[in-house]
Amino acid sequence: MRVFTTLLSPAEARARYLAALSPAPLGAETVPLDQALDRVLTADLVAGEDLPPFDRSTVDGFAVRAADVEQGGESAPARLRLVGEVRMGEATALRLGAGETVRVPTGGMLPPGADAVVIQERSRVLDETVEVHRPVRPGENMISRGEDVRAGDTVLRAGRRLRPQDLGILAGLGHARVAVRLRPTVAIISSGDEIVPPDRPAGPGQIRDMNTFSLGGLVRHAGGIPVPFPILPDDLATVHGALRRAVEAHDIVLISGGSSVGEHDVVVDAIRALGPPGIVVHGVAIRPGKPTVLAVAGNRPIVGLPGNPVSAMVIFDVFVRPVLAALRGSTEERPPGTRVRARAGRAIAAPTEREDHVRVALEARDGDLWAHPLPAKSGLLTSMVRADGIVVVPPGGRIAEGETVEVDLLEG
Incomplete structure (x- = not known):
């Protein structure tokens, strides 16, 4: 049986992966303005006229x-x-x-x-x-004429994610179409003999596929295009073939399940068989999400996510989101305003060997914002459903009740 020999910290794993991958922005396309929301500009936008054009x-x-x-x-x-x-x-x-x-x-x-x-x-x-x-x-x-924008002003910088107000200024300056980066396509594969589609009854020992849909939502929020694949059995040839097709057709490949060290977890071997550079990281000192696989086949990123839905979502945020941002050419990994400060609703203690990503529910009370930790088990998706954000606690770290913490808000 294989075992994890070395667990890298999330920061070390991320740095090593991005160095091996060196993701570069995808190409460009010109789209109508009403389709440009949340797309990323390819070049600085310089005003060709004053706005307003008269007093x-x-x-x-x-x-x-x-x-x-x-x-x-x-x-x-x-x-x-x-x-x-x-x-x-x-x-x-x-x-x-x-x-x-x-x-x-x-x-x-x-x-x-x-x-x-x-x-x-x-x-x-x-x-x-x-x-x-x-x-x-x-x-x-x-x-006054030009008080909002003067001809020659740089209004929006390359790499900016276009917001509703940005579309308004583009329209005001006469841009009915705008050049933006292509959206990365992301293959999403759930694997495991126990996984069945959500429209099928789950028999003894079976569980419905949740990761395809939660990961698909995260991909959309992060500016990508999710491409769901059929559920794969625990069969090496089948998994390898699906991964090969995904790598050839899509910009990122996500596969959940089978990344642990059990005798029947075939995903790691299937990824390794895709060829160099191969597996860059296998095993991260993070809770949840320890059995994460970060790999590259040719120039395509492949991320092996744990099968537990909460683990998969946490690992997406830590490792997949920055790759998506780089491929989109975005200067921001997260939109501004997605982190708040709150007071811990109870004491929190992280394990000595792993960085802990604690789901919290927020409550406004007596003029303060409170962050209440939720159940830590990675198989309990309701801990994400009830959560408003994540508090990251370093290995062995302790947070006292009432202590101020930073909360990374969940999208939605």
Whole structure:
């Protein structure tokens, strides 16, 4: 029977794997803007025009020269001559002179000469005269041409994951299509004689396939395209053949189950048979997820995940996520705002030989955020279902009840 001879720390295993793999960004494609959410930009985006392209009002009111109304007040309003009106979506031929004003709608183009807008609630119209009951400063209630973006500005950097607000700025600058990195395809394989599809009754000694679906969701969240394979039996030739097809067709291969050291766990031998560089890491000092396999066939990453669903999800986060980010050309492995600080709901002690990834449920109480540890068994998927995040505790580390911890939030 094979045994784990050396367990690398998660940091050592990750560094060794990325060095052996040297993942590079995939190619590019141009997609319509409405399909670009969460895609990664291939190049810096430089504005070709000002935004907004004209001085515009942010309120319904009257365009003025601020100097003309600086003495205006409730008891002695400034009086201006109303010389016209700006209509939405039209350029104005009006020009504002001293002592004059023009009615403008929200978003309307300001006439030359105007440097502020008086909100209509602070004014009164008397025939062709407008009384202004409050002074305004230059620039008040308006946005100047190019105040948002100036032509030549670098608006978005290469490697940025596009968010909803990014799509808005691209649309505002006239980009109906955008060049983004290809999304990596990820083969997902569940193995084991005991695994059956979710639409089949589970007989004695059998369990339904959960990893294909939980891992598929993680792949989508991380920007990849999951490609589920049929469930494989514990047969070396069958597993090797499926892995060979997956390596030839997809950017990453994930296989769960069969990575331990039992006599019937064939996944390790099947991966080894794919050829060099081969297995880079087998066994990581992490809980859960000790029997993880990190391998490379040609230039394709292969990750052998433990069969227990919680272990598989934790290992995905530690080792698969950074590879996906690199293939996507992303400058961020995790989106900003996915880590919070909380107080431990009870004491936590990690095993002396392994880094512990503790599932926690968050509770807001008395002005503090509390992280309550959940059951540690890797076969209990409900510990992930109930969890809001993960607290990482170093080997032998101890966290006292009430101590501040960092929580990596789960996606969803």
